[in-house]
Amino acid sequence: MKSHFYLDPEIVFLNHGSFGAVPKVVYADLWHWQKKMEMDSVQFLENVFPLLAKSRRVLGEFVGCNCDDLVYCPNPTHAVNAVARSLDLKPGEEVLSTNHIYGALDYTWSHICSEKGAKFIKAEIPLPISSNEEFLDIFLNGCNERTKLIFISHLTSMTACRFPIEEIMTFAHERGISVFIDGAHIPGHFPLEISELNPDFYTGACHKWMCAPKGTSFLYVKKELQNKIDPPVISWGWKTDLSDGSRFLNKHEWQGTRDMTPFLTVPSAISFMQENDWESHAEVNRNLVRETRRQILDITGTKAICPDSWLGQMASIPLPISDAQNFKRQLRDKYKIQVPVFEWEGENYLRFSFHLYNTEEDAQRLIEAIRQLQS
Ligand SMILES: Cc1ncc(COP(=O)(O)O)c(C=O)c1O
Missing domain, CATH: 3.90.1150.10 (Aspartate Aminotransferase, domain 1)
Incomplete structure (x- = not known):
């Protein structure tokens, strides 16, 4: 191969x-879109939203959610920043994660929580760890009535551990705690059904295990929360109806001038997987x-x-x-x-x-x- x-x-x-x-075939597709853009960039960018919607439809099917509940973004850090900055975290409230959190996102949550007077708690998951039960005993002990959000890696970066996400979701649903799953490593690595997991937020990278070009990731937000989550950059989509989709899609999809072509290659990355x-x-x-x-x-x-x-x-x-x-x-x-x-x-x-x-x-x-x- x-x-x-x-x-x-x-x-x-x-x-x-x-x-x-x-x-190579996915690169060829990227080049195809790049050439199209360079032939008439104005025409291309004016008409890029229906193309994005088409690509999102294929991605939505692949990750198991409604395609209008996810938006493309360059990387998971971007997605997490959008949510962390938008959340109405109050002084005294807590965000619970683990010491296995991706380093850049540790910085994000530490900074945002301290700005808002909230507490960022990292449950210490010791190594070696031998079972789901051992993990859940330690991690869920970190939850209390002040826990506003669980932020959890689906599969961790440095330690490459796939945490028992289904059990965490069951616990959080029973107690009405919001969950943001950092699934940077999941799409293309493990089957994914976001709607079944039913988190409030999910981010995944298409440029890792799905083999899409770098700068291709997504943020999923549960329908009823979409109005509350703003993009990190306020641009034309804030007020303009750019696609025939929701305000959520508009405000997140137009982030100033940027290269949308990597997003358009996601269907060919998925075809490559299926054909091979x-x-x-x-x-x-x-x-x-x-x-x-x-x-x-x-x-x-x-x-x-x-x-x-x-x-x-x-x-x-x-x-x-x-x-x-x-x-x-x-x-x-x-x-x-x-x-x-x-x-x-x-x-x-x-x-x-x-x-x-x-x-x-x-x-x-x-x-x-x-x-x-x-x-
Ligand atoms: C678990 C996890 N979360 C998030 C990310 C975010 O990556 P980026 O720095 O591209 O935003 C990574 C990258 O390797 C990761 O492993």
């Missing part, structure tokens, strides 16, 4: 989790992730940080090393492996991702490199 991508053939690319690789038997590849990769984790842990002597059932096509492993940057550099320069190695909460970790262009040989190359570097 690697020939479907522009990936450097010399490099074993194991960092799809940070920035996905884009298939995505699900079977995902299953093979999930098994390869588990087996690779097992073999690396045998070498490092460190502990699995979460149960196998929490893993997708990505896993983080604690490494008994003192210099993460040096280890990463050696993997890149000496073994031609692109993989993140980083410090998180005082420990060093390696996080590898397998996508449909990766092979068992790639996994073996990583295992062998770690064996040599650890000896």
Whole structure:
């Protein structure tokens, strides 16, 4: 499958989790829209909203929600900022998350909560963690009558753990607590039915596991809350009827002059997945992730940080090393492996991702490199 991508053939690319690789056919589609725009940019941008609506329809079907309840945005951070700034958080109210929150969004919530006099609470989820019950015991203990919102990663960034989101949703629904799910890593990685989960807000990145071009993400907002959520940038869509959709779509879709073409490629990214038997590849990769984790842990002597059932096509492993940057550099320069190695909460970790262009040989190359570097 690697020939479907522009990936450097010399490099074993194991960092799809940070920035996905884009298939050539999806790039061709991007180029098609870019050319169309350059042929008459005025005409193109004046007529871009029906094209966006068409693309949203395909995305809505893929992520399981009404397409008019989601808007395109460049990245999940943008989506979270829109919601965090709009929420009517009062002094003393609390937003509950975990210490596994994506770093940039930790900054967002800390800043917004302190501006509004609210409290940002990060439940400490220790590692290793062995079960849903252990997680829920700790996390849900952080909820109380002041909890206004739960902000939770569906699958965490640094630790690559898929949290028990269904159970969290049940708990929150029973108590009337709002939930914002950060699903940056979910679309294209796990089947997603937003309407079934029924959160208040959901954001996902199409440019990660769905392989759309960078700068393609979305924000879902439950219908009854859409009037309350403003975009970070107030532009023409604030007052003008730009599409035949709702005010929610208008105000979020026109954010000044910007390149809409990556959003238009989402249907071709979804077709690429469907035409290439995505699900079977995902299953093979999930098994390869588990087996690779097992073999690396045998070498490092460190502990699995979460149960196998929490893993997708990505896993983080604690490494008994003192210099993460040096280890990463050696993997890149000496073994031609692109993989993140980083410090998180005082420990060093390696996080590898397998996508449909990766092979068992790639996994073996990583295992062998770690064996040599650890000896
Ligand atoms: C869990 C999680 N949330 C949010 C993001 C947001 O990414 P960005 O910095 O592109 O907004 C990421 C990116 O890797 C992520 O892993």
